[in-house]
Amino acid sequence: MxxxxxxxxxxxxxxxxLDCPPELLDVTLDQLRTLLAVRLHGSALRAAxxxxxxxxxxxxQLDTLNRGxxxxxxxxxxxxxxxxxxxxxxxxxxxxxxRARHTLGDxxxxxxxxxxxxxxxxxxxxxxxxxxxxxxxxxxxxDEFDRRGVDFRIVHVRTKxxxxxLEAGDVDLLCGSVVMAAGNAPGEGAYDVLEWRRGSPxxxxxxxxxxxxxxxxxxxxxxxxxxxxxxxGLVADFLTQWYGPGFRHRMNVVADIEDLHYxxxxxxxxxxxxxxxxxxxxxxRALQGDLPGGGGLRAAEIVPDLxxxxxxxxGVFARAGERARYAPDHPLNLLWEALREQVATAG
Numbered sequence: 001m002x003x004x005x006x007x008x009x010x011x012x013x014x015x016x017x018l019d020c021p022p023e024l025l026d027v028t029l030d031q032l033r034t035l036l037a038v039r040l041h042g043s044a045l046r047a048a049x050x051x052x053x054x055x056x057x058x059x060x061q062l063d064t065l066n067r068g069x070x071x072x073x074x075x076x077x078x079x080x081x082x083x084x085x086x087x088x089x090x091x092x093x094x095x096x097x098x099r100a101r102h103t104l105g106d107x108x109x110x111x112x113x114x115x116x117x118x119x120x121x122x123x124x125x126x127x128x129x130x131x132x133x134x135x136x137x138x139x140x141x142x143d144e145f146d147r148r149g150v151d152f153r154i155v156h157v158r159t160k161x162x163x164x165x166l167e168a169g170d171v172d173l174l175c176g177s178v179v180m181a182a183g184n185a186p187g188e189g190a191y192d193v194l195e196w197r198r199g200s201p202x203x204x205x206x207x208x209x210x211x212x213x214x215x216x217x218x219x220x221x222x223x224x225x226x227x228x229x230x231x232x233g234l235v236a237d238f239l240t241q242w243y244g245p246g247f248r249h250r251m252n253v254v255a256d257i258e259d260l261h262y263x264x265x266x267x268x269x270x271x272x273x274x275x276x277x278x279x280x281x282x283x284x285r286a287l288q289g290d291l292p293g294g295g296g297l298r299a300a301e302i303v304p305d306l307x308x309x310x311x312x313x314x315g316v317f318a319r320a321g322e323r324a325r326y327a328p329d330h331p332l333n334l335l336w337e338a339l340r341e342q343v344a345t346a347g
Contacts, residue, residue, distance in 0.1 A: 023068040029107070032100035034061045038078065039097055042086035062087075069096065109169075115151065116172060122150055122331040125157035125171035128260075129282060130314070133196065133346060134175050137338035141331075150331050159233040166191065166319055172332050174317045175339070177279065179237040182309040192323060194316040194336070196343040201238055201312060202283040203300045205275040206267040213275075213300040220305050226254040226274035228263045234312060235277045242306045264291060277302070279312055316343065 037047035037058075044062065048055040066076035069092060077093035089097060115121040122145075126134050134154075145152050157165050162178055165171050185193065203217055203225070213221070219242055229248070230236060239247040248256075254274050257263045264286060266272045278286070283299045285291050304310055316339045323333050 021072060023071050026068060027065070029104065031061050031065055032104060034058055035065065035077065035097060035100055038062065038087055039089065119330045120151060122335065123153045123155060123171045125155050125165050125174040127157060127159055127176035130175035133339065133342050136342050137335060140338045141334055145331060162317065166317060172318065173335060177234055177312050177314040179234055179241070179310055180313050182311045191320050192318045194340055194343050195313060196346045197314040198311050199280045200302050200304055201235065201277045202280050203275045203302060204278055204283055204286055204297045206297055207273055207275065215300060216303050217300045218303045218305045223251045226252050228255045228257060228266060228272060228274050228276040229253050230257050234279065238277065238310055241308060241310060267297060
């Protein structure tokens, strides 16, 4: 005869949420966090160190979980494999582990959403070169946010991730730059936008005058120049739309970089003689000596003679309609208005 099913587990349809077995109700969020820590670190000792508690406390929680799920479904979650070896997670353990990730993640998401709605927290994403305008707006609000206990957070967002981070709700507001078809509105109506600058990219170079472009260079001439190109971001967007996704094979790319400052240093120390495409703001700061490695360079404006006609739009972005759901004194609206003043001044 087949074995009896574990106690408390119905053999028919899933139980109603209000009719849960006590072993399930005894599971705590702290236990789920411990389970995740054990999976990540492998042992009770290493998990205890990561959680800042005693090994015996972690082991006790594992034993409690094992007894509970043995009663619930007939299988423990983790199995000891001997001294010095990591715990082995059973099939049930792996399933509960995945549920724990989602459970804790959903709780944190909902709590953050509630704090954001009530004005208790505000997360702003920014690219490196948009920090200046954000810092000036922050100077106006720092004391007020501190008085109200607003949890204000700044996260670094790369240009290629701007729309994705806004869409995912990772940030409430974002300061940065995007590539757009000339004359188009950024975000196509899906976002509220404060524009403070539009323009074409600029070439910075350390090439001799006789080898480098003059005051201007056509976009169609870029393929003839020795280029220092970032792996992603505004410049890659421009080149992809002008020369196609495989632009690196169609152009004379002499260096791939991950960081603007590294590209400037390559030219500054003469490691590479070439050209780097940057925004007008960055070019100005480099030529004025505000950026490390910018000395001794020259700039040439890029004339967009290729299709599609593109331009860089620098601005502040928020999800469309979100600000209207909040009171005027909500932190998001206060910061938006402070940034509006800075944009008007910068313009």
